[in-house]
Amino acid sequence: MYFKNIGIAGLGLIGGSFAKAFACKGIKVYGFDVNKSVLFHAVESRIFEGVTDEFEKFINFPLDLLYICIPVQSAVCFIEMLGQAEYKKAVTDGCSTKTTILKAAKNNNLYFCGGHPIKGKETSGFTNSEQDLYNGAKHILTSMGYHELDNALEELHKSINMQVCKMTSYEHDTIFANISHLPHLISFCLMDTVLNKNKEALSFAGGGFRDFTRIAASDAWMWSDIFMDNKKALLECVENLEKNITIWKNMIKDDNKKMLFDKIEEVSGERRKL
Amino acid sequence: MYFKNIGIAGLGLIGGSFAKAFACKGIKVYGFDVNKSVLFHAVESRIFEGVTDEFEKFINFPLDLLYICIPVQSAVCFIEMLGQAEYKKAVTDGCSTKTTILKAAKNNNLYFCGGHPIKGKETSGFTNSEQDLYNGAKHILTSMGYHELDNALEELHKSINMQVCKMTSYEHDTIFANISHLPHLISFCLMDTVLNKNKEALSFAGGGFRDFTRIAASDAWMWSDIFMDNKKALLECVENLEKNITIWKNMIKDDNKKMLFDKIEEVSGERRKL
Numbered sequence: 001m002y003f004k005n006i007g008i009a010g011l012g013l014i015g016g017s018f019a020k021a022f023a024c025k026g027i028k029v030y031g032f033d034v035n036k037s038v039l040f041h042a043v044e045s046r047i048f049e050g051v052t053d054e055f056e057k058f059i060n061f062p063l064d065l066l067y068i069c070i071p072v073q074s075a076v077c078f079i080e081m082l083g084q085a086e087y088k089k090a091v092t093d094g095c096s097t098k099t100t101i102l103k104a105a106k107n108n109n110l111y112f113c114g115g116h117p118i119k120g121k122e123t124s125g126f127t128n129s130e131q132d133l134y135n136g137a138k139h140i141l142t143s144m145g146y147h148e149l150d151n152a153l154e155e156l157h158k159s160i161n162m163q164v165c166k167m168t169s170y171e172h173d174t175i176f177a178n179i180s181h182l183p184h185l186i187s188f189c190l191m192d193t194v195l196n197k198n199k200e201a202l203s204f205a206g207g208g209f210r211d212f213t214r215i216a217a218s219d220a221w222m223w224s225d226i227f228m229d230n231k232k233a234l235l236e237c238v239e240n241l242e243k244n245i246t247i248w249k250n251m252i253k254d255d256n257k258k259m260l261f262d263k264i265e266e267v268s269g270e271r272r273k274l
Numbered sequence: 275m276y277f278k279n280i281g282i283a284g285l286g287l288i289g290g291s292f293a294k295a296f297a298c299k300g301i302k303v304y305g306f307d308v309n310k311s312v313l314f315h316a317v318e319s320r321i322f323e324g325v326t327d328e329f330e331k332f333i334n335f336p337l338d339l340l341y342i343c344i345p346v347q348s349a350v351c352f353i354e355m356l357g358q359a360e361y362k363k364a365v366t367d368g369c370s371t372k373t374t375i376l377k378a379a380k381n382n383n384l385y386f387c388g389g390h391p392i393k394g395k396e397t398s399g400f401t402n403s404e405q406d407l408y409n410g411a412k413h414i415l416t417s418m419g420y421h422e423l424d425n426a427l428e429e430l431h432k433s434i435n436m437q438v439c440k441m442t443s444y445e446h447d448t449i450f451a452n453i454s455h456l457p458h459l460i461s462f463c464l465m466d467t468v469l470n471k472n473k474e475a476l477s478f479a480g481g482g483f484r485d486f487t488r489i490a491a492s493d494a495w496m497w498s499d500i501f502m503d504n505k506k507a508l509l510e511c512v513e514n515l516e517k518n519i520t521i522w523k524n525m526i527k528d529d530n531k532k533m534l535f536d537k538i539e540e541v542s543g544e545r546r547k548l
Contacts, residue, residue: 118480138478165478175475178468183486185522186460191541193511193518194452201449204412204439205548206392208489212457215482217545220538227526227534237467238523242516244467248459249512252501260501264494267465271491274479 015069016129083108289343290403357382
């Protein structure tokens with residue numbers, strides 16, 4: 001099995017970048033988006049065989065893969081609509097959380113394998129999408145047990161120079177709660193704290209603050225969805241961090257400079273290894 | 275008053291970068307460091323008129339400005355040594371906290387004005403110092419009331435293309451607790467949490483995590499000093515952040531998606547303005 005006609009549902013940063021990368025490999029791409037202005041830009045890009053804002057019309061394009069690239073809670077609704085339409089062709093997605101998606105795909109009897117491209121930007125939308133966004137990046141597949149589909153998706157993503165890794169949706173959601181969802185939440189939170197307590201300080205923000213809060217410029221629709229969807233794993237991570245903040249605060253309160261120095265030395269050494 | 279001979283105490287990233295920038299403007303620079311290997315690299319750079327690891331020899335170089343560029347708690351000891359030697363020539367510093375430094379300078383009857391260049395890197399040491407590190411960056415002066423000295427320091431830093439701002443040491447330490455010391459502490463803490471709870475997740479770290487934790491690679495000596503020295507303002511910031519984390523956590527726990535979306539929308543909009 002390999003894919004010659006791919007339909008992308010959701011022409012934002014993620015869907016737009018996949019569409020451009022696939023089109024560049026000679027694959028025919030079709031687009032679906034509910035936003036007319038996005039469809040206008042999509043038509044203007046001249047990479048699509050067809051675009052539409054009608055669900056029925058979209059699923060009747062001659063697709064051999066349907067790629068869902070919308071925020072996770074909307075993706076679950078989209079999967080339910082596919083279930084109601086008794087859609088039987090291959091489906092995958094590019095959402096940042098995987099447990100709910102896989103559950104919905106199973107409940108709706110889809111021929112499905114989950115996916116997550118590990119590359120983002122703090123900008124969003126089709127106009128910010130890039131043909132090379134995923135070049136060299138990791139792509140995670142979370143299988144539902146359809147091995148022929150899994151292998152075809154592996155080949156597809158390798159063909160646009162992505163490194164494919166496979167894991168369960170539970171492993172995926174735990175890992176990304178730690179290294180993506182928690183940092184995003186804390187970056188929003190820190191920005192919020194400084195805005196409330198000492199907004200004028202922002203004019204002195206140096207490179208460190210800018211880097212630390214770069215991800216706080218991320219898209220509200222996508223991130224409120226992710227936080228809600230990965231609630232359990234995320235809240236566990238937040239609680240681990242809170243306990244750790246108390247430990248670090250106490251080292252400072254108790255003037256325990258030796259311990260503080262050793263901790264920073266350990267952590268900064270590990271960071272430099274990344 | 276202007277400076278033709280500047281002595282730099284501490285030839286790390288900060289002192290080394292100032293030495294290179296001043297030397298490039300035709301100012302004679304002299305260096306002091308207790309580390310022999312640093313002195314070797316300093317001699318090798320051929321920008322110094324003289325370097326030494328002896329305090330007495332250093333303060334007897336024909337200096338018209340002595341620039342202290344060592345971590346804050348060591349800087350306070352250095353100021354006490356200058357006090358004991360009844361040093362009367364102009365002195366400034368480049369430390370990241372200002373209240374303790376100014377208090378020490380006053381107690382030791384120095385002819386002093388505090389300073390803080392707003393530019394860092396996560397690397398440290400003379401070999402990472404750069405002539406252009408401070409080009410275009412802000413430099414904050416915290417005056418002790420010696421206006422002729424303050425003006426001369428303003429001119430000096432403008433001559434290497436820095437933007438000079440003046441404020442009190444209290445204003446300075448509050449602003450930087452918020453936008454520098456708090457992000458560094460939280461970045462160390464988050465890195466520590468992930469290392470303890472899910473180290474293998476680090477191999478999937480994308481650009482967001484890398485940016486968010488870049489400052490967690492910072493120097494342990496400098497940062498343990500800063501955290502101890504600005505303890506009061508920093509702990510207040512940490513407590514504000516902790517309260518805010520509870521608010522964000524509760525929005526997620528309570529499924530309050532509308533409020534979460536609005537908060538992210540507000541915060542991300544402000545971040546994009548930076």
